[in-house]
Amino acid sequence: MTQPATTRWVAPTPRELPEWRAELAEFTTSEPSIVSMRGAILAGHCSIVPTMENAPLDAGTLASVVLNNAERGRLEQAELYYATADMTALALAAAAAPPRERVSVSRLPSESGFIVFEEPIGGYVEDVGAALADTLVARAGVDAKITKPIVAASWTVWTPDDVQVAEGPVTWGYTTSAGYAPIPPGSRGIWVTYYTPRGLLSGLPAETVIGTMRDGSVMTAGMIEAGQRDTPGGPLSWDHEVLLSEGTEFAPARPDTTDVWSHTLYTAWQLMTTAGGTRWAEVEEIPRERAGRKRDARQGITGSSAVRIVNVHTAHRPPREAAAEDAAVSTGRREPSWSCRWPVRPYRRSTCLNPGGHAAGDCQHEDRIVPGHIKGPPGAPLRTGSTVHLWDRQPEADA
Template sequence: MTSPASARWVPPAPQDLPEWRAQLMDFTASEASDIAMRETLRAGRCTIVPTMRNAPLDSGTFAATVLNGAEHARLSQADLYYATADMTALALAAAATPPREPVSIERLPSESGFIIFEEPIGGYVEDVGAALVGRVTATAAKDVRITTPIVAASWTAWTPQDIQITEGGTVTWGYMTRDGYIAIPPDTRGIWITYYSPCGVTSGLPPQTVLGTLSDGTTFTAAMFETTRQTAPDRGPLNWDNEVLLVEGTEFAAGRPDTTDMWSHTLYTAWQLMTSTGGTRWTETEEIPRARAGRKRDARQNVTGTSAVRVVNVHTAHRPPHDASLADAAASTGRREPSWSCRWPVRPYRRSTCLNPGGHATGDCQHEDRIVSGHVKGPPGAPLRTGTTVHLWDHQPKTDA
């Protein structure tokens, strides 16, 4: 088995985020993006799928066009956020348990947004050879696996009525599940999230790695794939990876590893940290303005979201020591969620806070999920001690005869 790719995720500088958004918008509006989305639909990778009776195009082309149009609009309306490595690790630490409150649109820091994480918020292992069968190769090599990191997300508050086609009929939206297509009721309110991974799916594989064979029997290598990708239309720095709809009022369940469940727990927790109004102030935000030339480009692309970047960091009162951050970064592969063992030896935890204690006994109250600061027990300045306590017996305990 080929070892998982070792190349680290290299995030952009915060001031480059508007340009990344612009490149993604260019690609999303292109014919190449429609082709890629049709392939994604055929592979069953899409969760939210539009259909329309008597659609003006075949079903795959119609769905791809609508989905890309929706993502293009989402990016154009998005406010821009950059989560630092410490902020990413804090969100992951607090998201070790799922959010306890039901999904709430009120938790969004802005109605539409696009966020880059300086460290991945998760990842999944994929057989690259198997993924290329039918798209590039005729057969797949065995067990050519890499880890794909999830590093960015776009979102918007959404209802099925937000996207309608006037020509030909009404769009019906539904989930693709293991049991088939399930319609989304038209009065549904929720948060549509798209997750992104870095471009370069074979990043880190040795160039001579065989991914499969072509129809003529020729071997197809990682180097050949990278050459093909470089001559293809510019996809921008990120790949559309997956999406999910968080329906307002639904409860978060325990997440399945390496799925949108876990990534959504972390993203929603980041929103909770960013919008906390009571108790602990968790974050500090610095705004980096867009250069004048960039603002002109945004205007040409009809961007209505902010062009400035909001850099979100952990508040100085809770920020871990620099040495602890470096130790965790050194232990990270850069392709999976980072460790926080040094940054937060006792991780933050959740507490359901009653906002109307007087009505608590009768159930006439409202609860809010608040995140409580992690801590290290012991007097200030004392050496940090973590790990398992070992009880040593100096002799065998006596037993009754």
């Protein structure tokens, strides 16, 4: 069996985010991107799919054009965020339990956004041979698996009424583990797109067989990697999308799915926007140089070109030694460990915002995240062993 790819995800510097956004927005509506999206739709990898009656294009091509145009619009309007490794680990630690509050657009730090995480917020193993099984390049017996990390997300407040095309009205449907359901007009939610790094096959041995060329010869991981270097494209690849409908509850997460990533992303929004109680995040803003702002404006980007670096507040930030220990064991392909940074995880507490109306049910609740900690006096050693109960005498016979 081919071993999973070992190439680490290396995050850009915060100052690179405006360029990444610009490249990604431009590539999203390119012909190669539309072809790739069409393949994902026909393979059933998209959960939000638009359809039209009497459309001049086939369903797959039309849907890919609509989806890619919408994604470019999200990126052009997005505010930019960079979550440091500590902030990523904190969001993962707090998201070990699903958010208790219902989905609310008021939790968003901005109506549209694009965030890059210094460490992955999750990942999953993809069987490359199985993914290509129904394509022209399929080859029997291919055994190549890669671990795809989720490292970035874009979002916007969304309603199906937002999308208008010249060919006529668009009907939207949503596919989940429970099946397919239409999205009613007028509904409201948060559209989220998740991204993986481009060029993931670079972690496989170059001679690993992936598929078959048109002439029948083998196609290897090294050939694909070389082809990607010569092909224009953004630094990230579209991977999944999800619709968080306003007012819905968060269900327990299925491992290695959008459930896990959405719990973590929503928790990051909570940590960034908490108004009362513990202040979790510190935000540093890095302005973009004037020449870069001009390029963004020429490209049609209306979102701010400044980058907001989101870090854990100094009151809760772990020691550098603890962060370094966790970073040393991180694979850069999956979510990092927080065993050293937060030995006792932060936890959620449901807070009533209107206690006077609580008894009658006329109130609203929101999550407040309570800091993790090490129990005991400061400086005392952390005890992690099991508790032992000692019986020092036999019980009485008539007991």
